[in-house]
Amino acid sequence: MTMKPEKIYVVFKTHVDLGFTDLPSGVVRQYKERMMEDVLNVCEATAANPPGHRYVWTLPAWMLQQCLDEPDAERRARLEQLVQAGQLIWHALPFTTHTEFCGVEEYMRGLYMSEELNRKYGREVIAAKMTDVPGHAWMLPSLLAQAGVRFLHLGVNACSAPVELPRLFWWEGPDGSRVLTWYSAGEYGTSLLPPDDWEYPIWFALLQTHDNFGPQSSVVVQELLDDVAAKYPDAEVHIGTMDDFARDFIARGYDDIPVIAKDLADSWIHGVGTYPPEVAQVRGLRYDLASAESLLATQPKPDDAEAMRHIAKGYEQTLLFGEHTWGIDVKSNLLPGRPDGRAFWTRDIAKDRAAFPDSYRKAEQSWEEQRDYVRTARRELAAAVPAPGADAADGMAVTVHNPLPRARQFAVVDLGEALAGGRLVDPATEKRYPVDAAGRAVIDEIAPLETRALLWQAGASGEAKLSACDTAFRERVGAAEALIENGSLRIRADGASGRIVSFYDKRAGKEWAAEGGFGEYQYEVFGKTDILRFVKRYAYDLRDWYVNDFGKPGYPRIGGRLFENGDARTELIREGGRQQIRILYGTDPESRGEFGNAATAELVVTLDGEASHADFEWKLAGKRETAFAEAGYFVLPLNVGGPQYRLQKLGAVVDPVRDIARGANTRLHCVDQWVDVTGEDGSGLAVFPLDTPLCSIGEPGIFQYDEAYVPEEPVLFFNLFNNQWGTNFPQWIGGDLAYRFRLQPHAGDWKAAGLEAAAEELRRPLIAARGEAAANRPLLREPLRDVRWLAVKTAESGEDAVVIRWMNATDERRETTLALNGDYAAVIRCSGVEREIAPLEVRDGRVTLAMRPYEIVTLKLCRS
Template identity: 35%
Template sequence: MVLSITGAHAQPPKENKNTNAKVTDIWVVFKTHFDLGYTDLPENVFKRYREEMMDNALKVIENNATLPPEKHFAWTVSGWPLQAQILGPQQTPERKARIEKAIRSGALAVHGLPFTTHTESLDYEDLVRGMGFSSTVARKYRLPLPISAKMTDVPSHSWIMPSLLKQAGIRFLQLGCNDASQYPRFPELFWWEGADGSKVLCNYTVSYGSGIKPTPNWPCKNYLAMQMTGDNHGPPTSQELDKLLAYAAKELPGVKVHFGTLDDFAKAVLAEGPDLPTVKGDCPDTWIHGLQSNPQETKIARNIRPLESALDGLHTQMKGWGIGVAPIAAELAKAYEQSLLYGEHTWGMNSAFGPRNSYGDDWKKWMEEAAAEPLPENGNYAQLKNGDAHNTATGSKRKWLRSYDDKRQYILTAKDIVSKELNEHLNLLASSLHIKGKRLVVYNPLPWKRSGIIENPWEKGSYFFVKDVAASGYSSYTIDELKAPDITHDEQPVFSTPYFKIAFDLTKGGIVSLIERSTGRELVDQSSPYVIGQFLHERFSKNEVDRFFNAYPRIKEGWGLNDFGKPGMPNAQEAPYVSFTPNAWKINVAHSAVADIATLTAVETNGYAKGYTLTFTFPRNAAYVDVEWGVDSKTAEKQPEGGWLCFPFKVENPTFTIGRLGGPVNPATDIIPGTNRHLMAVATGVSITQADQSGAALTSMDAPLISLGEPGLWRFSMDYVPTKASVFVNLYNNMWNTNFALWQDGSWSESVRIWPVGKQTQTVANLVQYGWETRLPLLTGKAEGEPGRLPVSKTGISVSRPGVLITAFGDNPDGDGTILRLWEQAGSTGNCIVSLGKESKVKAVVPIDLRGNKTGNKILVKNGVFNFNLGKYAPASFLLVY
């Protein structure tokens, strides 16, 4: 029995008639599933949480206050809506007082996570900051921090989750899939182990929650009845609670029923100490294709998230260097919040309100009608009625379209904040250098020394190479040192650089031969139908969609069909599958002392866009190739489609290493069945190696989704393992049919970096270094005028072990002071030495967890240096003592 399950993704599970004599206590936890905007515009959803839902919840809480303690109703809420909305500035004082009373009594409980996320789309610090909303509530009302967490609907999550939660002091995670999706083949109750060895107790249910009657094979005396209402539905009523209690009294004699929280269950079951299996593995998200339904904003997200940490560290170091900088804690917190909101799992309103079933002329007519609708007065979309696929009310089409723009705005706001602050900081740093006149500062946001190519800010399109910029430090250049190199042009498709011999195929548009000059090794699989950097556009027919639909959803009709199929699309005879690559390209090659840059321009686009370009950059001081795809005015298309960049590498019997959030994954051994084996997000990139560990690697600056072996849209399998040494980077897709954009258009670009991997190379360390150097480039600031007092170059904070990121170095988000957070990426365990610089005034550091709680004894800092033991793939956080 599950209470009032409603909403697009929720249906009651079938009632189990068996009994489980082992169970003595049932912990009933009540929650509704939070969708950021699926059921309405976000602003309307938030208003409903603040007002109607809270009034209903408070009514039940207050009505139950006279019952025995174990029957007191408790409603569990996610961290962000409680802290930012329910308790936010728009709440009335009268209602807020009642809410605060319910929080203090435990009747309104917060779990440890902000809401449900597309977890693998985020970066480390986004996830850490996301736990702060719950922590803020607990600390404000002097309650213990929650030790449990919950996510619903999204079927699978990166194995960063057990590492993240355990390292934050959270001990229990409940995951509830929606009824139609495939799901990881987890036990009901188990220990989930992350790449760093952290374990968290996990309960996985194949519906949003679970019934009150224990399942037959439940392994413990304490059972969790996760009573979920559907998407933004709100709490149960008093009558529903009475019905549940009457049912329990009749059907479960002798079993004690407790109304409570996830923490209550976690404490009980952990105290019981059950013998449970441990599962170590990653769970790529089977909904992750949705990221590239917004390719332009997802590119911004991938670019801006590493810069949040870079801004944090630069600000703190500039203060230490004596530069007067204004506080940025509030701005940075807002940027992290907005980034996290973009990673929340709903990206627009239910497409039932849009043209979900319309194709061809019907869809074009819908678009014309939407464009012709008048804008609401004063921009107030909240009052517009919603329609459905067959009955749209005035303004509803604009409202539906607006919901997708609302989602996009989150990451645009994060970009505005971070870009503005970072530019101001970098320019201020440049003005503080002891150089007169025009000068440029080059800042390295990574804690190891590096070199690279940067653009002259005074002469767009002019690049130069900078060497050995210090860890977390800077180098500087005068205007006289920024002379543009001489450039020559030709149209030859075959040429050499210091590192490669290159031959282009101007029919397919890409590199048909890439020979590493130091070894003579060919990097391109010339037996492949593709070439390196080739653009591939796929338009799918009903055959491919039906193949996926028959393999993936567990519900084959109703909302299962609407969400995971493409009802209404023409049959395969009318609209067959098409694989398109422009078949003629023009080439122009620019040669300079900095780089050789080949630009390919498509001669014909077949109506899919106004134009395509492919730009291949071969630095003369580094052995990598940057491939940038650009589209001019992509044509909007409702028919299922997707775009790729293709990278067929010549590697024998390949082993794949995928740089995933949380730790590297071998798809042959580390992926839990039932999750996504055909398309997944990567943090650093992919390395493909053969027996001697040589091979090739790839990372994308802009596009997080990759497929291995073959393009992976509209594919699902329980056991697929790639055997071909090919990587396909997804540029865009409209695979979703529920609450993600149904078409893509406009002009934008996406870039990928590839590099050869040498024999006996440490695969993970190599991928980490080059992956993060790609994603977090050298940063520049400019100034002119009188000199400042800082030296022309400087070393910042550094770490003795390569492959350790600094994800936070700044104001403590969990209290007073300054924190330093490192996160091991290369898979090494052992002593780590951190140098804060000889000028540092830090006297000691105190180990803390990811929510700011002290975890160890103070470590002394001598001459700006301290050391500690850092585990593989693990974070380490410290509060600095001055």
Template identity: 30%
Template sequence: MKKIKALFLVISLTATVAVAQQQKKKNSGTPKVTDVWVVFKTHFDLGFTDLPENVFARYRGEMMDKALGVIEKNATLPNNQHFAWTVPGWPLYAQILGPQQDPERKKRIEKAVRDGSIVPHGLAFTTHTESLDYEDLVRGLGYSSKVARAYGQPLPISAKMTDVPSHSWVMPTLLNNAGIRFLQLGCNPASQSPRFPQMFWWEGADGSKILCQYTSDYGSGIKAPSDWPSRNYLAMIMTGDNHGPPNKDEVEVIIAQINKEMPDAKVHLGTLDDFAKAVLAEKPDLPTVKGDTPDSWIHGLLSNPVEAKIGRNIRPLESALDGLNTQMGTWGVPVKSISAKLDKAYEQSLLYAEHTWGMNAEYGPRYSYGDDWKKWLAEAAAEPEPENGDFSKLKNSDAHNTSTGSKKKWLHSYDVKRQYIHNTNDIINTGLNTDLDLLAKSVKVPGKRLVVYNPLPWKRSGIVENPWKKGSYFYVNEIAPSGYVTYSQNEIKESAITTDRQSEFNTPYFKIIFDLKRGGISSLVEKKTNRELVDRTSKYVVGQFLHERFSTKVVDQWFNVYSRIKTGWGLNDLGKPGMLGADKAPYMAFTPNDWEIFVAHTGVADVATLTAIDTKGLAKKYTLVFSFPKNSAYVDVEWFVDDKTPDKQPEGGWLCFPFAATDPKFIVGRLGGPINPATDLISGSNKYLMAVSSGVSITQKDKSGMGLTPRDSPLISLGEPGLWKFSLDYVPKIPAVFVNVYNNMWNTNFPLWQQGSWSEAVRIWPIDNSTETVANLTEKSWETRLPLLTGVSDGEAGQLPAKNEGISISRKGVLVTAFGENPDGKGIVLRLWEQSGISNNVIVKLPNGSKYNKAIPVNLRGEVIGKSINIIAGKLSFQLKAFAPASFVLSTNALVKKVGGA
């Protein structure tokens, strides 16, 4: 969703004058500003304006030539007039200074970086932040750090993101714990934004604070408003999407205009760090805001449902592979270093989370619906494939003139985006399979054997598939923290199976009644308490599949509430111009109304499979599978779609979970910390749809209730389905969770239709009134997200014991997000992240064979922040704050002084 083409300079000369005139009318007094800090940056889109490879070539070439021209022309001016261009960390590290760069140009760029004229800010680029996991975010800080360390510059203390309206409140925690002090956020000009003060302290769930400026446009005007709370003002001068830096004349015009509008202020050309240092030294009286801001663009994740599932499943396994590989080396297994592969996996994961998902829909069938859209698809299919598969040289299509340009290129851009997370998936799964099979080969059990590995740092049990008989499962009891247990093939016993078609049955934990009209559980009674867990008054049943198709009326109502720009590109990007009218495509809420049931009873679980009789042409087949383990009180619900029919008309799919709870209290496990949506959301952010890190709990006054975690889709709505809805004050009242399984809500650069076959799984469980809600949610959710892993081998026995324990923590609810080679220097990095909201002392027990005797506290960018702690008898003890990270470099005495680039 962008201003492109002719709208190059977000703060151009014309725009600067217009903004100044508007502010002159608005402001009644003169701002008490003594210093104006002018920072220049362009908005980086990974693709959107073109294929990524073409965008990268422009950054390496013409953009850098333009920036270097301005830098070199004003090098003789006083220091405060030296032009500096701010660049995100990843494109500077991986592209502008990467191996593809022309050697002669690279020398000029390197000089500019050393001189502080080309400057990375602290973040990799703009992300859909809440789609990520903790360690992805941490690794994203490393690109700027690498550049700074390589060229003798201090690590940046400022960061910037543009376009995406809002971000998870993990940001204050992440940045503060990385030594970054200031964050500038600029909203897309058409979108609604969080109602933040002009400048404030943003506080995260752990109590960390960062200085933050939020602007309702990409950047900020050249004149401070009359109520600006500081003597220092930031003029954040942004150029548009992938446009590049201003030229020398444009810079001079902007400076002249600032001098005219604010003649008593000193003007500095500089960096975000310059501004941050000045404000922090001034210590102005600023408000503190503690709250979360879900992203109002986050629906786009489920425009790629297959890749959203891959991302949610594979990201926790990045840390799992890191820890497994390190432990195996400690146990004496001859593993190979995975550092380089892990770096690549994190990079590809971050690139998938970057906020542009394909080329602008302006180049595709933005205005085509119904038969016109089908004609466009046929024309795209008929286009010849590009020579040698090179799409980069094809011309961009134009939706206003479909006879020109390549339609295949536009379609290809979405495949390019999808490939990033597939790359991460391939790297991590290959690494895990290799190491797990090597672990199985190394244990003292001869013949065919299976190793079951627990990637969590607390003891757990679970169900595992028999590798020698697909579809057969067995229960594994109490595997040690980060440890494993071995089974020979003969030890895995197959249980008897009985089947029936009964829609009512009992399990060890529940009494169940299925509704075969709506396709789900209409009654789920917990035997221990005789408590009904389903809201019997709801129009939905638990696990029900709901398909919505949206009409022009629904879309227009949302657009008129949400969009700040009602015509032109605002309408084209946010609205759905050209869509079929309500007479041809009225709003529709559809659930198949006739389902067949088949129930299989085994020694491990009771499994009910529901199959829809009539899909009304929306797909070839829908299937729902409900699994009730016999050793654990939870239910797994999995939805399968076979050959979904694509449709460009706005639509969305949901899995529905209406729970029984009086006066419900919701807790949502968000990235950064859990929230109560009634109290912890900043107005102006997304209150109807958000991503979860762990899951959701719904409890009543006696603290009993239900927990839910989506295994595959991160997107949930509370109270009611939340597509095409926006409100400043919505608070859920109905005790229901809706898990989104696909949507095509946007008209900008997310895929405009979904098709194919995939599945989505959700786990639900009863919450006892004696259980601490957040701790319960953390434990159950992460046991869902991080499943037990297996490796197999055959042949002679190895030397490792059949059972072993790995790294463990003295209490549950603390994640190990890194345990491997330090990406910021020497040694092994150990990173924990508290998830249950408990501040206390923890003891980390390292794996048997560990020889580390020192733990050096470092921040999230590897800078030493405290005195080393002795590791005694393999144990490390320290105080861990609620919802906070803690990082250490594990070392021997000889390496203590070589950590973190220090």
């Protein structure tokens, strides 16, 4: 029996797709022009209504910022009047994201957008909304809590399999933070009236129009008031914001709300595999932007405000790439006028393209606009911190910065090929650092967050080598084995077949390579039955658009095929302290003729000096575009008993067997920095995927869905590319592709192995910039351990202060002591969006904080 509601909170919204219904540029223009005119009309038409009965429209923070950036002063004033009156409002998130794909600091910068509006208009928004995407990373409630968010609504696409969750629950992040979460399975919002099983006296009616549809008309207000009065004449109706409901509901202190501490893994995440080069670049740009900002913030100059704006714009662009809409609605562009469905065979596509050139052009243009986010982010980074190689001149100043809170020994800095063959000179000590032929130099030691002012001198190529070893040879291997080894690892390849037959950890006496193609590349084409099986298994409801969006209408009745590599040519290379096995494979003629495989596939396995890790790189040359459903994999069958798996996802470490909620994606994971497998014998193997984040365990995860899944075989499949989606993402992928992986055996679990520190060393090398550094001391006088360093930036408040942010990189409570190298007027603990919380006691330059597992800490260091 339904409890009669005392109060119904009504919120009006539309689902924002940055694309899908039009090109992203067209969608933004639609909101800024026609849609804002509609909002002005409906809001002004109801402005005379009593409070609580006026039309109020909610937008994501980023889109509202775009709409308020209005050159017409009169129109801007009308819009801002609506904001001041509370009729045009924002929620705390910038837009809907594929959250698993995002970076921790990058996501935090998205929350800054709402905070900027809070400061400008004197509000404190505490509610957030995402629509369409079924699931999100476990770290999300922890990130939202950092911005003061207490309520989250997740509305799921009508036909996508939802996560098995209660309608309302406290979602507890890995640091223990909780956000009240409303999960609407099968609908974007909620109904006007509560269902029969609703037990509380207030109801949240989220009335949401569909994709970029815009606001309702002004008559909707009276219609809903009449509808509520007809059934519940005593109920109060309050038209307003998500915050209104959240504050009222949370204040009532209900103690029967369940707590869910799980990862709601995204079952749409396969879409990340449709832009291989751009995904690789975005993953690198996140770290490069943080490093560049660190250099700027620790070297304040009068003109750095503009450089910081470039960094902020760069973060905005990488986050926009993670927005959930990655292209045009394919069914609206490539299906009309085609009664038999889309074209798939190469010859048929050529005919179809000739008959419908505009539809192909618009689809491909939408994919290019998605790539533009990456191009723009790269330009913003280059504008903020110019590379040292531009207009190289003998004696020019070069700044080198260590962006980590730990000292680095013998760390490589990449100066670019323009400076190759020269040397860096420290004018203070006259120490010389040769630059090798690839433009790299080795700095013997640099302190935590230290910046060095060096000079570049040309013409010193005789010194340019990264190793004292002079031996160099290149040997082509036929039927014999190719062997590389050092004191830690021994790697063998069969020269004839090109198979890696051994990956041996000498320290542990452990062979990791199992039979089945360790380190191989595989190419798969899916059959019609594969697609149909997935569509049926994944469906929460069956509608015609679902079959078109999630399937591939007109797909030929072909069977699925798995193609392995063909003939191999193997080379063994030793040059300086570097050893490499290079294997060039042919590919199956049918796989590249009828379908989309690469013309050649090359594997390079590298062992540098006495490193305890090896680097694998796959280079796929001349991959053909195909509309057939396809995927490529880097495969690692492992020789391990009783494996325990851990995935580092958006800052938190997840057990894929225990930590993922039922109904979420158990088949394909989007990792940030590493995947780890530890056996019952205590030996472990970590894999750091630099360029692709998608990983499956046991078997490939493309066109797979299970409500629950436990891997049976210890095999890792890293997805290199796929075009599983039938809409909204590129339908064909081509060109030259490259993927890098670091494999690092270790003893003990991921914490004992220090995988977070290893990942930071790999991902955040020394950064170089053109220009002379100001004289300064390193920010820290002692290193920080077991932390993930997120940001060093200037304060948003504009005061003379630097903001630093890091997170506990472990699942244990611990204390962290910050030893500051300098005097500060105050050290203030802040929220993740820089709201001041409390000043901290500083003793002898030290600040000690107790940290929860995976907790994020933000401090403001005030210089005056």
